[in-house]
Amino acid sequence: MIAFNLLVAICLAYVVFLFGVAFLAERRAARGQGGWLRSSAVYTLSLSVYCTAWTFYGAVGYAARSGLEFVTIYLGPTLVLIGWWWTLRKLVRIGKTQRITSVADLISSRYGKSNTLGVIVTLIAVVGTTPYIALQLQSVTLSFAVFAPESATRWGAGDLNATALTVAAGLAVFTVLFGTRNLDANERHHGVVTAIAVEAVVKLVALMAVGVFVVWGLAGGVGAMLERIEASPLAGMPVVPGRWMGLTFLSAAAILTLPRMFQVLVVENEDERHLATAAWAFPAYLFLMSLFVVPIAVMGLSEMAPGSNPDLFVLSLPLAHGRDGLATLAFLGGFSSATSMVIVAAIALSTMVSNHIVMPLFLNWTRAGATMSGDVRTLVLRARRVSIGAVLFLGYLYYRLTGGSEALAAIGLISFAGVAQVLPALLGGILWRGATRTGAIAGLAAGFSVWAYTLFLPSVGEGAVMGARLLAEGPWGIGWLRPQALFGLEGLDPLVHAVVFSMAANVAAFVSVSLAGFPSPMERLQGAQFVNVFDHSTAGQGWSQGRAEAEDLLLMTQRILGPVEAQGLFQRAAAGQGKQGYLPDITPEFLQRLERQLAGSVGAATAHAMVGQIVGRSSVSVEDLMRVADETAQMMEYSSQLEAKSEELARTARQLREANEKLTGLSVQKDAFLSQISHELRTPMTSIRAFSEILMDGDRLDPAELGKYSRIIHEESLRLTRLLDDLLDLSVLENGQVTLHAQPVNLHDLLDRALAATGSPVGGGGLHLRRDPGAERVVLVTDGDRLSQVFINLIANAQKYCDAAVPELTIRVRAAHGAVAVDFIDNGSGIPAQSQAIIFEKFSRLSDPRSAGGAGLGLAICREIMVRLGGSISYLPGQGGAAFRVSLPLRRAEAA
Amino acid sequence: MARAPLFLARQGYRRRRLADMARLMPVLGLALFLVPLLDANGGFGAGMLIYLFTVWFGLIAGTAVLARRLCVAAQQQDAETATTGAGAGNGAGADPEGRR
Numbered sequence: 001m002i003a004f005n006l007l008v009a010i011c012l013a014y015v016v017f018l019f020g021v022a023f024l025a026e027r028r029a030a031r032g033q034g035g036w037l038r039s040s041a042v043y044t045l046s047l048s049v050y051c052t053a054w055t056f057y058g059a060v061g062y063a064a065r066s067g068l069e070f071v072t073i074y075l076g077p078t079l080v081l082i083g084w085w086w087t088l089r090k091l092v093r094i095g096k097t098q099r100i101t102s103v104a105d106l107i108s109s110r111y112g113k114s115n116t117l118g119v120i121v122t123l124i125a126v127v128g129t130t131p132y133i134a135l136q137l138q139s140v141t142l143s144f145a146v147f148a149p150e151s152a153t154r155w156g157a158g159d160l161n162a163t164a165l166t167v168a169a170g171l172a173v174f175t176v177l178f179g180t181r182n183l184d185a186n187e188r189h190h191g192v193v194t195a196i197a198v199e200a201v202v203k204l205v206a207l208m209a210v211g212v213f214v215v216w217g218l219a220g221g222v223g224a225m226l227e228r229i230e231a232s233p234l235a236g237m238p239v240v241p242g243r244w245m246g247l248t249f250l251s252a253a254a255i256l257t258l259p260r261m262f263q264v265l266v267v268e269n270e271d272e273r274h275l276a277t278a279a280w281a282f283p284a285y286l287f288l289m290s291l292f293v294v295p296i297a298v299m300g301l302s303e304m305a306p307g308s309n310p311d312l313f314v315l316s317l318p319l320a321h322g323r324d325g326l327a328t329l330a331f332l333g334g335f336s337s338a339t340s341m342v343i344v345a346a347i348a349l350s351t352m353v354s355n356h357i358v359m360p361l362f363l364n365w366t367r368a369g370a371t372m373s374g375d376v377r378t379l380v381l382r383a384r385r386v387s388i389g390a391v392l393f394l395g396y397l398y399y400r401l402t403g404g405s406e407a408l409a410a411i412g413l414i415s416f417a418g419v420a421q422v423l424p425a426l427l428g429g430i431l432w433r434g435a436t437r438t439g440a441i442a443g444l445a446a447g448f449s450v451w452a453y454t455l456f457l458p459s460v461g462e463g464a465v466m467g468a469r470l471l472a473e474g475p476w477g478i479g480w481l482r483p484q485a486l487f488g489l490e491g492l493d494p495l496v497h498a499v500v501f502s503m504a505a506n507v508a509a510f511v512s513v514s515l516a517g518f519p520s521p522m523e524r525l526q527g528a529q530f531v532n533v534f535d536h537s538t539a540g541q542g543w544s545q546g547r548a549e550a551e552d553l554l555l556m557t558q559r560i561l562g563p564v565e566a567q568g569l570f571q572r573a574a575a576g577q578g579k580q581g582y583l584p585d586i587t588p589e590f591l592q593r594l595e596r597q598l599a600g601s602v603g604a605a606t607a608h609a610m611v612g613q614i615v616g617r618s619s620v621s622v623e624d625l626m627r628v629a630d631e632t633a634q635m636m637e638y639s640s641q642l643e644a645k646s647e648e649l650a651r652t653a654r655q656l657r658e659a660n661e662k663l664t665g666l667s668v669q670k671d672a673f674l675s676q677i678s679h680e681l682r683t684p685m686t687s688i689r690a691f692s693e694i695l696m697d698g699d700r701l702d703p704a705e706l707g708k709y710s711r712i713i714h715e716e717s718l719r720l721t722r723l724l725d726d727l728l729d730l731s732v733l734e735n736g737q738v739t740l741h742a743q744p745v746n747l748h749d750l751l752d753r754a755l756a757a758t759g760s761p762v763g764g765g766g767l768h769l770r771r772d773p774g775a776e777r778v779v780l781v782t783d784g785d786r787l788s789q790v791f792i793n794l795i796a797n798a799q800k801y802c803d804a805a806v807p808e809l810t811i812r813v814r815a816a817h818g819a820v821a822v823d824f825i826d827n828g829s830g831i832p833a834q835s836q837a838i839i840f841e842k843f844s845r846l847s848d849p850r851s852a853g854g855a856g857l858g859l860a861i862c863r864e865i866m867v868r869l870g871g872s873i874s875y876l877p878g879q880g881g882a883a884f885r886v887s888l889p890l891r892r893a894e895a896a
Numbered sequence: 897m898a899r900a901p902l903f904l905a906r907q908g909y910r911r912r913r914l915a916d917m918a919r920l921m922p923v924l925g926l927a928l929f930l931v932p933l934l935d936a937n938g939g940f941g942a943g944m945l946i947y948l949f950t951v952w953f954g955l956i957a958g959t960a961v962l963a964r965r966l967c968v969a970a971q972q973q974d975a976e977t978a979t980t981g982a983g984a985g986n987g988a989g990a991d992p993e994g995r996r
Contacts (some may be wrong), residue, residue, distance in 0.1 A: 071948060075929050078952065082959040083922030085915060085966075226942040235941055241933045248929065276967050280960035287952050382909065550946060 002572055007147050007328065008787035014332055015170060018339075021198050022178045022191035033753050038188075038270045040277035046193045047266045047282045048200035049345075050077060050255060051289055052132070052175035053139035053338035054412045056203055061291065061311035063297035067237030070293060072244055074250030084279040088265065090430055092275055095266035096535050099600035103262040103422060105353040109604035110429035110530045111437035113525035118356035118605050121422055125259045125352055126391070126417035127456075129345050129409040133395030134402065136338035139163040139311075143334050146315045147327075147545060161400065171342045172389050179347040180384045188268055192343060196264075204288060206333025207562070210314055211292020213326055215298045218317075225295050232298040248495040250413065253420035256427075259348035260341060267348075272815050275472045296579040307512045342392065355603030357481055358383040363609055376559040417499050421447035424503070424510045435510070436519040443510025450505045454483050455498035457762035550583035552614045553594065560598055560610070569597060591615065673842060680723055684716040689714075726857040730842070734863035738786075740868060745784035749777035749819070751811060754791035770810040778813065778820055782887060786865045787888075790873065793858045794824045794884050801882065802828035818890050823876060825883040836875045911969045925955045947979050 055073060062070035075609065080088065091106075100106045104125065108118035141163040178191035219225040229235060256262050269275065284393075300313030308316060314334065318326040362379060372880065424443050428435035475481050484494045485503050500882060519527065550570070557566035569581055573593070574584035584590055598607035691709045731740050755769070798809045804827045812823040831839060842860045859873075866873045869889035928951045932944055 066942065068948070075925075075952075078927070078955065079925050082925055082955055083919070084963075086919035086922065226946075229942045239932050239935075245930070250928075273967055276963040278954050279963050283952070283956045287949070287956060291949065599901065776923055837953070887904045 004147055007703050018195045022195040025194035026191035038303040040274035042197045043274040044278040044281040045197035045200040049260050049340050052341040053136050053334050056337040057311045057336045059293045060297045060313045063293050064301055064310035067234045072247035072291050076248045078283040080252045080255045080281050081282050091266050094270050094530055099596050101603050102352045105603045107425050110526055111440050112604045115360050115436045122352040122356045128415045130394045130398050132415045134399035137399045138341050140167050140338045168392045172392045175343045175346045175388045178383045182379050196340045199340045202336045206329045210330050215295050218299055229298050242496040243493050246499050250416045253423045254416045257419045257422040263344050263348040264520040320740045329369040336342055346388045346391050349391045351382040353387040354383035359602050359606040369690050377562050414455055424507050430530050433531045436514045436517045437523055438517045439514030442513040442755050445775045446509040447506025448503045450502040487602050522630050550586055563644045656743040662752050683719045687716045688713050704829050730861050740783040744779050744781050747778045750788050754788045757792050758795045760816040768808045775813040790862045793862050799824040801827040804828050818887045820890050822886045825879045826881045828881045830882045
């Protein structure tokens with residue numbers, strides 16, 4: 001047996017070594033050296049604060065008592081870490097962007113920087129962590145007791161208490177020295193983290209060394225060990241499904257919500273890539289830590305005396321076999337487990353207490369107090385130091401009060417269950433934008449009360465707070481309110497019972513109150529930033545408008561950060577705005593940045609309140625939120641408008657192009673028309689001029705010649721007049737200036753008139769007519785003069801152009817489909833197909849103009865007249881000669 | 897307004913499926929860790945112990961491979977974002993670290 005004093009000396013040396021490591025790490029970090037301080041290995045090892053003395057010693061004891069169940073305490077964290085892509089990555093990113101200082105700060109910041117929530121979470125954390133710290137003190141003292149000389153009178157309670165007190169005091173000194181060097185959460189506690197990493201290595205090596213000794217030294221190899229396990233009482237212990245699932249859930253929740261785990265996972269995280277490494281390396285650490293638990297438990301049960309404490313097998317097994325060195329190493333491992341947990345927990349709790357309890361109180365008291373540079377900083381640091389002492393003292397007190405009883409052993413899980421109440425608000429906060437402050441408060445209050453009623457108070461010890469009567473019969477004899485059998489649910493494991501009911505109450509209250517409520521603008525702003533942290537890496541606008549004086553803000557910042565840092569911050573901001581000196585313009589962006597900077601030191605709620613005190617108004621309103629949303633909507637609207645406009649432009653351009661083509665075509669047409677008309681006018685003019693010249697110097701002309709020439713002049717002028725008449729007529733028709741005199745007319749009479757006008761009465765002239773008088777008896781309401789003009793034109797055309805030996809004109813009238821069609825068909829050679837399209841154009845003459853003596857305006861006029869009359873005229877191909885169809889709507893006749 | 901594209905090239909597609917695998921790991925782990933409950937009353941033998949630790953080790957190894965690949969993919973994405981400028985890829989322009 002190693003001498004007790006030697007053990008104490010080794011222990012002291014180890015402590016000095018840890019102080020040295022922390023000191024060196026701080027110094028290297030301060031000099032900017034030591035990249036390994038920021039490596040993912042150190043980060044992963046620092047996560048090992050999860051493995052406390054309770055797991056170092058307790059896991060073996062747990063396995064000896066309940067078999068395989070102990071492993072669930074490691075399976076939960078494994079699941080959370082291998083699922084880092086879901087939640088941890090988001091948590092770490094949020095922690096970085098929002099400069100989160102603790103789990104209470106996260107919740108408070110997410111729910112609109114509410115300090116109420118910060119206080120609630122802080123209280124839950126303190127209540128949940130204090131027993132746990134007591135547990136660590138107990139384990140250290142118990143492990144000391146194992147080495148205590150048996151010859152001397154049994155180590156008395158007084159000695160145990162003294163040990164616990166010494167350990168607590170030593171831890172307080174260490175934590176104060178290295179845990180409160182700086183305020184800003186984003187400045188890492190390199191000393192502490194490095195010391196913890198060293199301790200992590202020590203406890204892993206210690207436990208594995210004991211394990212190797214047990215398996216290969218005592219049992220004689222893996223095969224023999226497995227046989228021993230099969231034969232041991234452990235193998236017969238059933239797995240309770242409820243507890244298996246409940247404990248896995250609890251330990252998974254704990255890794256996210258335990259203040260110390262949040263501290264090392266999120267707050268002390270240096271680089272997001274470290275998380276990717278820890279995602280597999282930390283489960284591997286847990287894997288190794290639990291690999292030898294069952295072998296040690298099995299060997300302990302079979303080798304040690306029946307009454308010995310299985311919690312201490314890790315120590316007593318090597319001791320019983322005279323392996324003092326191994327036992328000392330195991331002792332140091334246990335000591336490391338306990339101290340690292342206490343240190344980190346104390347830092348995390350002191351941050352919460354100072355930021356969420358001391359600072360708000362201070363702000364309330366000193367509204368108009370003196371403002372000295374750096375005074376708040378001093379106050380916060382002092383508050384943290386005092387809080388560390390207080391937390392450790394509370395732990396010690398708890399240890400003393402419960403007297404190191406067996407109840408303490410169960411406190412680990414009870415504490416897990418208490419802190420797990422933060423889980424719904426935490427997960428809801430980062431995953432659900434609809435989660436509200438009131439919902440979170442309701443959930444936390446409900447869950448925490450149910451936890452206290454069903455688990456915590458009954459555990460304190462029968463009769464301490466709750467009488468045996470109350471436990472057995474329920475308050476006032478109401479059976480279904482029994483703390484450990486709510487709603488008559490008996491036979492359930494108390495822990496599982498409490499977890500199920502507290503989480504159900506928590507989630508139900510959280511979700512229902514959140515759904516029913518309406519969050520404040522600040523909550524909505526923060527909610528959007530937390531939930532969509534990967535989309536909004538830039539800060540949202542928390543301050544709508546700055547009315548504060550830059551000088552006041554500088555004064556306040558100096559109080560928190562100290563003069564040098566504050567002035568540097570302001571100077572940089574001013575330089576960023578292109579200004580000289582220390583006073584930047586107070587823009588919303590600057591206020592946002594300043595507040596976040598301060599939040600890293602005193603927490604989001606306090607920072608917000610302090611900036612708010614100076615800015616003097618609530619920061620953001622629903623209108624501001626709406627405006628931001630409006631701006632986005634306007635931008636989208638604008639871009640869609642642009643899109644529509646560009647489409648319209650394309651359409652217009654297309655139309656313009658078409659119009660241009662049409663205009664070009666019209667211009668060509670106009671030129672053609674002009675040249676045609678001048679030609680048409682010039683031909684008769686030429687003959688008139690020539691013959692009039694002959695007449696002028698025509699003394700020698702005989703009367704016959706005189707008469708002939710003057711007749712030619714007369715005929716040519718008649719032709720000119722006719723041409724001009726036609727042109728006038730066409731222009732009148734085309735401009736729509738024509739007045740129509742609609743009256744009932746008989747089609748038969750009209751045709752008769754037209755034939756008479758063309759000098760081709762029925763059966764007479766050179767044209768043989770074929771008509772059907774019966775069909776022609778149709779009464780139309782139309783302008784008869786105009787219509788007969790069309791008929792005359794068509795009949796005259798037939799007379800002129802029909803080249804058959806016996807010219808024949810068929811006039812066919814047909815009334816059908818509400819229209820009257822009059823066809824004029826001759827038996828000539830007709831009009832060639834390629835010319836059919838242009839015969840209705842002006843000046844389109846197919847044969848030699850002279851032979852016919854027309855200007856080529858007849859059909860153009862016909863078409864215009866028919867359009868005015870509401871009908872149409874078209875060429876009818878395939879009738880054995882030239883055929884034209886004149887159509888008129890019949891409804892005009894009916895309407896008359 | 898830069899919107900995330902609906903379809904991605906092969907590399908981006910792989911990256912997303914890697915993230916999917918990373919998300920599936922805890923689900924798989926949970927399913928495997930609940931297996932001991934199927935034989936709850938009989939206690940546990942050495943076989944169950946070996947099963948549990950084997951599964952555990954497998955999950956760790958799987959996560960290690962995935963985490964490494966995801967980091968490499970994130971670095972590639974960073975490089976792409978750096979060369980193609982802001983606004984490239986799935987909104988990585990607003991995300992300087994590019995580690996989504």
